[in-house]
Amino acid sequence: MTLTTRPPRPPATEAPDSSPALGQTDPHQRPARAGLTERFATLLAPVTGRDLGPLARRRRRTGWVAFIALAGPNIALLLMFVYRPLLQSLYLSTLQWNLGSSVARFVGLGNYVEWFTAPSTRQVLTTTGIFTVATVGGALVLGLGLALLLNRPLPGRDIARTVAFAPYVLSGLAVGILWLFIFDPRYGLLSVVLGWFSVASPQWYTDPPWPLVMIVVVYLWKNLGYVTLIYLAGMQAIPQDLRDAAALDGASPARTLRSIVLPLLAPTTFFLLVTMILSSLQSFDIIQGMTKGGPVGSTTTLMYQIYQxxxxxxxxxxxxxxxxxxxxxxxxxxxxxxxxxxxxVHYA
Incomplete structure (x- = not known):
């Protein structure tokens, strides 16, 4: 038997690495990368202030023209009808000036000192606080309850939503005058309903605190639809899978509301809290239409005192x-x- 040997194999040589070395760029990808870098630099040119040539300057001018065209009218309106009156009011607060008079005397902080030391200031602030807490708290609680009801698959739900929201778009002055007939102690609808239960109607117009209660009821009736609509939008944004999973785990409707619905409605509640407080502190039309701040200033809020x-x-x-x-x-x-x-507040 003859043994044969194979010739030794030459040492394997590694194929040349086609990837670029560290710190080097691929010549085939260089144009794409250069174009991408140039594009980002052009977009960031208004921020960095770099001059990248005619194209960058043209894009910058186009961006400024678009900004002025879109935001310019809004900024001009804000300056004219919001900030200018605010600054003018700050200036007028340092003057002793009556409407129609051609003479104004500078008094510095005299008007502020008189306002804070006036006997009526405490009553005005107390009335404002009670009105704000009652209207905001009542609107949030009642609006949430009504939204939970209208979010259920009930017959006539769409009509009920429309009816609930309709008072919000009505004039506050007209609503106040209309409710005066309802609250009339002798001939009003509320007096008739209370008569069915042998209950005498309160003197809503003359005996405090009933005038303030009357104002709060009308304000809630008018703005309840707005709060309900916002809460409905927040509820419909909650994934149904979460409620289904809670139901499969045996959670009761009350537990689902407390542990899932209310936490996910926190951004909606925060938004309503801010907007309703601002709206309540500036309420004027319903008070003007119903009580004109009376009797004896029992319904005079800070906003209405400014008007008076x-x-x-x-x-x-x-x-x-x-x-x-x-x-x-x-x-x-x-x-x-x-x-x-x-x-x-936790945002999803």
């Missing part, structure tokens, strides 16, 4: 001081809500 002092008594400087206090109050309430309340 400025347009009824003609004390424009004193009214501007009250308006500045209201502005600072709104700013402080909104800031506190953004600072503390929003911490407990």
């Amino acid at each position: 002092e400025g347009f009824v008594n003609g004390r424009a400087g004193y009214a501007s001081a009250g308006a500045t206090v209201l502005f600072l109050l709104l700013l402080a309430v909104t800031g506190l809500q953004m600072r503390f309340v929003e911490r407990k």
Whole structure:
């Protein structure tokens, strides 16, 4: 038997690595990367301030033209009808000036000192606080309950939603005058209904605190549809899978509401809390249509006092001081809500 040996194999040589070395770029990909880098640099040119040539300057001019065309009218309207009157009100609050008078005297902080030391200020602030807490709290609770009801598959649900929202679009002055006939102690509809249960109708117009209660009821009736609509939108954004999973786990409807629905409605509640407080503090039309701040100032809120002092008594400087206090109050309430309340809001 003859043994044969194979010749030794030459050492294997590694194929040349086609990948670029560290720090080098592939010449085949260089144009694409260069184009991408140039595109990003062009987009960031308004921020970095780099001059990238005629194309970048043209895009920058186009962006500024689009910004001015779209945002310019809104900014101009805000400056004209919001910030200009605000600054003018701040200036008028330092003057002793009556409407129609050609003479104004600079008094500095005199109007503010008079406002804070006036005997009626405490009553006005108390009435404003009670009205705000009652209307905001009542609207959130009743609106949530009505939204839960209208979110169920009930017959005539769409019609009920329309009817619930309709009062919100009505004029507050017209709503107030209409409800005066309902609250009439002798001939009103509410007096007739209370008579069925042998209950005498309160003197809604003259005996405190019934005038303030009457104002709160009408305000809730008018704005309840808005709160219900916003809560309905928030509920319909909640995935149905979460409720189905809770039902499979044996959770009761009350537990599902407490553990799933209400936490997921936290952003909606926060939005409503901010908007309703601002709206309540600026409420005027219903008070003007029903009580005109009476009797004996029992329904005079801070907003209505500003109207009375400025347009009824003609004390424009004193009214501007009250308006500045209201502005600072709104700013402080909104800031506190953004600072503390929003911490407990979880956004999906």
